[in-house]
Amino acid sequence: MNLPEFATTRTLNNCPAPAKLNLFLHVTGRRPDGYHLLQTVFQLVDFSDLLHFEVRADGQVRRTTEIPGVPQESDLIVRAARLLQNAIHDRTGAAAPGADIAIEKNLPMGGGLGGGSSDAATTLMALNHLWQGGLSREELMVLGLQLGADVPFFLFGRNAFAEGIGESLQKLDTPGLWFVIIQPGVTIPTALIFSSSELTRSTKPVKMTDFSIASKKLFGKNDLEPVAARQFPEVADAIKWLGKHGDARMTGSGACVFCGFTQEEQADEVLKLVPNRWKAWKAKAMQEHPLAGLLDR
Numbered sequence: 249m250n251l252p253e254f255a256t257t258r259t260l261n262n263c264p265a266p267a268k269l270n271l272f273l274h275v276t277g278r279r280p281d282g283y284h285l286l287q288t289v290f291q292l293v294d295f296s297d298l299l300h301f302e303v304r305a306d307g308q309v310r311r312t313t314e315i316p317g318v319p320q321e322s323d324l325i326v327r328a329a330r331l332l333q334n335a336i337h338d339r340t341g342a343a344a345p346g347a348d349i350a351i352e353k354n355l356p357m358g359g360g361l362g363g364g365s366s367d368a369a370t371t372l373m374a375l376n377h378l379w380q381g382g383l384s385r386e387e388l389m390v391l392g393l394q395l396g397a398d399v400p401f402f403l404f405g406r407n408a409f410a411e412g413i414g415e416s417l418q419k420l421d422t423p424g425l426w427f428v429i430i431q432p433g434v435t436i437p438t439a440l441i442f443s444s445s446e447l448t449r450s451t452k453p454v455k456m457t458d459f460s461i462a463s464k465k466l467f468g469k470n471d472l473e474p475v476a477a478r479q480f481p482e483v484a485d486a487i488k489w490l491g492k493h494g495d496a497r498m499t500g501s502g503a504c505v506f507c508g509f510t511q512e513e514q515a516d517e518v519l520k521l522v523p524n525r526w527k528a529w530k531a532k533a534m535q536e537h538p539l540a541g542l543l544d545r
């Protein structure tokens with residue numbers, strides 16, 4: 249297990265919470281509770297928030313960094329920590345310790361990169377380790393689903409073909425591409441896109457064997473993209489611009505758009521050309537979550 253730098257029994261510093269890209273995202277139906285049934289391929293990339301944890305003996309959970317627009321009580325990091333405290337208490341009858349949690353927020357919010365979900369998953373993995381909670385990966389995935397549909401994937405820790413609302417996961421080897429990711433300058437609330445009357449909810453289900461994992465070409469489409477592009481012209485503009493350089497598409501419910509390249513130099517060239525009205529990053533495909541070693545397979 250490769251622990252992040254500066255790990256002690258009381259602290260875990262520099263814990264990455266990486267972004268995900270949805271290489272495709274098909275909406276195949278809707279559950280009676282309104283949640284949508286999806287098929288998607290989740291790809292981990294090396295563009296991350298960084299979290300730092302320090303155990304507190306008094307049981308308090310505190311976020312020590314300000315995140316504009318996200319009050320402590322609604323922060324998925326704080327909610328994840330409290331959920332884990334309760335689970336440990338239910339299991340052992342003893343009160344779990346607390347933690348001070350600092351975060352270096354790099355991932356844009358409402359970007360479709362799963363930032364909040366990834367922060368929550370990293371919190372569950374790190375504190376389960378520090379607090380010696382003893383929860384298994386599967387138990388943490390069940391807890392994580394209460395926080396958001398993307399959280400189980402980050403705990404699963406590998407690129408995956410996902411079904412259900414994103415919680416039914418099968419490991420998938422994906423090509424080691426380099427991505428250019430553009431944030432077109434808007435923030436898109438996930439619920440707004442899923443609730444649109446214009447959303448197509450009946451894409452024919454595919455089988456995992458339908459797409460070649462060796463292929464460097466992206467498979468499928470993102471059904472949320474036309475809805476987001478219509479409501480947010482900035483997204484349409486970014487797809488159009490990036491589409492001149494390859495197969496560009498939106499991730500999740502937006503707003504970020506991405507394009508994959510086989511060579512790092514190609515990604516560097518395109519990154520240099522991105523108009524400066526947009527933020528943009530280069531990110532490399534990862535095969536495993538950097539904290540995957542904190543949990544047994």
Ligand SMILES: C[C@](O)(CO)[C@H](O)COP(=O)(O)OP(=O)(O)OC[C@H]1O[C@@H](n2ccc(N)nc2=O)[C@H](O)[C@@H]1O
Binds near residue numbers: 273442500
């Ligand atoms: C779009 C994706 O990012 C694709 O990976 C996820 O499906 C969204 O995952 P998430 O951000 O963790 O979403 P959640 O916080 O669980 O849900 C936000 C809102 O999006 C809608 N939602 C979300 C996921 C889903 N499969 N169907 C939905 O209809 C629901 O209205 C929900 O209230």
Ligand SMILES: Nc1ncnc2c1ncn2[C@@H]1O[C@H](COP(=O)(O)OP(=O)(O)OP(=O)(O)O)[C@@H](O)[C@H]1O
Binds near residue numbers: 317324355364368
């Ligand atoms: N730690 C957190 N980091 C970011 N957002 C958070 C956090 N905790 C709660 N949130 C809330 O979650 C919302 C969605 O943020 P997030 O960055 O996860 O969006 P996203 O990348 O579009 O997610 P997804 O791809 O899962 O739809 C934010 O607008 C914010 O209100």
